[in-house]
Amino acid sequence: MDFLTLIQVLDSTLRMATPLLLCCLAGLFSERAGIFDIGLEGKMLMAAFFSAAVAAVSGNVWLGMLAGIAASLILSGLHGVASITFRGNQLISGVAINFLASGLTVLIAQSWFQQGGRTPSLIGNGRFEDITLPFADALADVPLLGPIYSELISGHSFIVYLALACVPATWWILFRTRFGLRLRAVGENPAAVDTAGISVVRLRFAAVGICGVLCGIAGAYLATGLQAGFVKEMSSGRGYIALAALIFAKWRPWHALGACLLFGLLQAIALRFQSIEILGLTIPVQVMEALPYILTVVILAGFVGKAVPPKAGGEPYVKER
Numbered sequence: 001m002d003f004l005t006l007i008q009v010l011d012s013t014l015r016m017a018t019p020l021l022l023c024c025l026a027g028l029f030s031e032r033a034g035i036f037d038i039g040l041e042g043k044m045l046m047a048a049f050f051s052a053a054v055a056a057v058s059g060n061v062w063l064g065m066l067a068g069i070a071a072s073l074i075l076s077g078l079h080g081v082a083s084i085t086f087r088g089n090q091l092i093s094g095v096a097i098n099f100l101a102s103g104l105t106v107l108i109a110q111s112w113f114q115q116g117g118r119t120p121s122l123i124g125n126g127r128f129e130d131i132t133l134p135f136a137d138a139l140a141d142v143p144l145l146g147p148i149y150s151e152l153i154s155g156h157s158f159i160v161y162l163a164l165a166c167v168p169a170t171w172w173i174l175f176r177t178r179f180g181l182r183l184r185a186v187g188e189n190p191a192a193v194d195t196a197g198i199s200v201v202r203l204r205f206a207a208v209g210i211c212g213v214l215c216g217i218a219g220a221y222l223a224t225g226l227q228a229g230f231v232k233e234m235s236s237g238r239g240y241i242a243l244a245a246l247i248f249a250k251w252r253p254w255h256a257l258g259a260c261l262l263f264g265l266l267q268a269i270a271l272r273f274q275s276i277e278i279l280g281l282t283i284p285v286q287v288m289e290a291l292p293y294i295l296t297v298v299i300l301a302g303f304v305g306k307a308v309p310p311k312a313g314g315e316p317y318v319k320e321r
Contacts, residue, residue, distance in 0.1 A: 003144075003147065004147060004151075005272075007147045007148065007151045007152050008151065008272070009265070009268050009269060009272050010152055010265075010268075011151055011152050011155070012264075012267075012268035012271060012272065013261060013264040013265045013267075013268040014152070014156060014160060014261075014264065015156070015160065015226060015264075015268075016226075016263075016264035016265075016267040016268050016271075017260045017261050017263065017264025017265075018159060018160050018163045018218075018221055018225075018226070018264075019044065019218040019219075019221050019222050019226065019235075019238055019242075020218075020238055020241055020242045020245060020260040020263055020264060021163045021164075021166070021167070021242075021256065021257060021260040022159075022163050022166065022214050022215070022217050022218035022221070023040050023044055023214070023215055023218045023238060023239055023242035024242040024243075024245045024246050024249070024256045024259070024260055025166055025167070025170050025214055025253065025256060026040060026043075026210070026211040026212075026213075026214035026215045026218070026242075027040055027211065027242060027243055027246045028170065028174075028246055028251060028253065028256060029170070029174075029183070029207045029210045029211050029214070030207050030208055030210075030211040031187065031246065031251060031309065031310060031313055032174065032183055032184050032187045032207065032251060032310060033183050033184075033186045033187050033203060033204045033206075033207030033208075033310075034186055034187040034188075034190060034204065034310055034312040034313050034314070034315065034317070035079075035080070035083055035084065035090060035204055035207060035208055035211075035313075035314075036090045036091060036094070036309075036313055036314045037079065037090070037094055037208075037211060038090075038091055038094030038095055038097075038098065038243070039075065039079055039093070039094035039095070039096075039097030039098055039101075039239075040094075040211075040215055040239035040240075040242055040243060041098050041101075041235055041237065041238065041239025041240055042075060042094075042097040042098035042099075042100060042101030042102065042239070043072040043075045043076060043097065043101070043211075043212060043215035043216070043219065043239070044072070044215050044218045044219040044222065044235045044238060044239050045098075045101045045102065045105055045219065045233070045234070045235040045239075046068075046071045046072060046075055046101040046104070046105060046219065047068035047069065047071050047072040047215060047216040047217075047218070047219025047220055048068065048105075048219035048220070048222045048223040048230055048234055048235060049068075049071070049105040049108070049109060049119070049219075049223070049230045050064075050067040050068050050070070050071040050219075051064040051065055051067055051068030051071075051216075051219060051220035051223050051224055052064065052119040052122065052223035052224060052229050052230035053067070053108075053109070053112060053113075053119050053230065054066075054067035054068075055122055055126040055127070055223075055224050056113075056119050056120045056122055056126060056229070058126075059124065059125050059126050060125055060126070061122075061125060061126055061127055061128055061224050064126070064220060064223075064224055065216070065217065065220040065224065068216045068217070068219050068220040068223075069212070069213055069216030069217065069220070070216070071216065071219075072212045072213070072215045072216030072219060073209065073212040073213065073216065074212075075097050075100075075101065075212065076208045076209060076211055076212030076215070077208075077209075077212070078093075078097065079093050079094065079097055079208060080204070080205050080208040080209075082096075083316065084201055084204050084205060084208070084316070084317075085201075087316030087317075087318065088316075090314050090316075091314070098239070102233065105117075105230070105232070106232050109230060109232075116232075117231070117232045118229060118230060118231050118232070119223075119229045119230040120229060121228050121229045122223075122224060122228045122229050123228070126224065127224050127225065127228055128157035128158055128159060128221070128224050128225040129157065130155045130156060130157055131154070131155070131156065131157065131158060131161070132154055132155060133149070133153065133154035133155075135149075136149060136150040136153075136154035136155070137150065157221070157225040159217060159220070159221040159225050160221075160225075162217070163217075163221075164257075166214070167253050167254060167256070167257045168253075170253040171253040171254060174253065179206075182198055182203055183203055183206070183207055184310075186200055186203045186204060186207075186312070187310030187311070187312055187313060188310055188311045188312060189311065189312065190312050190317040191317075194317070194319060200317050200319075201317075204317075215239075218238075219235070222234055222235065222238075237293060237296075240296060241263055241292055241293070241296050242260070244263075244295070244296040244299040245259035245260050245262075245263055245299075246259075247299055247307045247309075248299045248307070250307045250308070251307075251309065251310070262295075263292050263295065266288070266291045266292045266295065267289075267292055269288055270288035270289040270291065273288065
């Protein structure tokens with residue numbers, strides 16, 4: 001593999017990792033507050049549809065993204081009401097959201113656009129355009145530095161840079177602010193937080209709301225940045241992969257970045273190479289495409305070491321009277 005090909009693979013890695021990273025950080029906020037969220041996939045899928053639909057009708061990608069965030073927030077609200085207010089089973093609520101999004105997106109898409117569950121292709125202002133950073137064209141021919149800056153660092157959409165910026169922002173919020181301290185405490189010992197006079201319900205709804213916003217942005221990127229429209233089941237299990245990355249990262253933001261880049265790299269390699277030869281054996285592209293999902297199963301099965309979730313995770317809080 002030559003240097004330019006390597007840069008192109010890493011460029012694709014960033015693009016593929018972006019929705020995973022946003023979704024992973026979304027789950028990080030929610031689960032740190034004690035609310036397990038299997039519904040990351042459904043929120044991202046619903047956001048992808050509504051962002052593409054509104055962008056196609058209005059011709060404005062920013063309105064599309066707002067619509068995607070709103071759709072994701074509605075599903076997050078449903079999950080919050082079911083798991084926080086009514087103290088229902090969080091896993092069942094998340095699975096129900098995934099089923100709801102899977103069926104509802106296709107049904108509405110067919111009703112609105114009559115294109116077999118798709119939205120019209122997005123063009124012009126209906127999509128997020130790539131941003132060329134300053135001096136990228138001038139430095140393109142400079143050895144080593146040029147391709148790294150002009151091909152790898154420059155030339156991504158706004159949401160790619162936003163996702164990368166969310167990593168230090170998440171770390172700062174969770175570990176350097178009073179809100180983050182309280183959020184983490186709710187996931188570990190909600191009774192102690194309640195005793196201190198802080199609303200457990202309010203903090204958990206805040207975490208679920210942040211999760212909804214990040215999943216909405218991830219879905220908007222899928223339909224208006226990575227692709228040019230919505231197609232059935234376009235999230236392709238990314239929500240589950242993000243959940244595996246979150247466990248792999250042991251619920252820490254910087255580790256989440258590394259885990260998502262790893263999954264993104266596997267997807268980028270599968271897209272770039274139709275077959276790979278190792279030790280004289282040709283590995284078909286289908287095996288490479290399955291690697292992210294295989295790694296997800298391996299992680300969820302616990303083969304990558306012990307990952308201890310927040311102590312109160314998945315448990316509804318019942319206030320003592």
